[in-house]
Amino acid sequence: MAPTLVEHVVADAGAFLKKAPLQEIGRNIYTLKEVVNEIRDKPTRRSLAFLPYQLHFKDPHPEHVRHGN
Numbered sequence: 598m599a600p601t602l603v604e605h606v607v608a609d610a611g612a613f614l615k616k617a618p619l620q621e622i623g624r625n626i627y628t629l630k631e632v633v634n635e636i637r638d639k640p641t642r643r644s645l646a647f648l649p650y651q652l653h654f655k656d657p658h659p660e661h662v663r664h665g666n
Contacts, residue, residue: 608652610635613645620650627653 606623610632619626633654636642645652 608632614638614641616641616644625653626650627655629656630654 600621602621603623605625605627606619608617608619608626608628611617612619613628613633613636633645636645
């Protein structure tokens with residue numbers, strides 16, 4: 598039985614550093630350009646160039662961002 602994928606996944610730097618199989622979790626993978634810019638190590642930066650899925654860059658609406666508690 599094939600796993601059920603969620604429609605949208607938002608990825609942070611940790612997902613890319615751990616090489617999480619995001620394509621096995623969701624159909625559409627989103628992140629921020631700032632998240633990709635955070636990644637400095639060469640192997641991870643190189644792996645971002647060859648992801649087995651399309652990465653969508655999207656900025657959240659300001660009203661959806663919470664700063665602190």
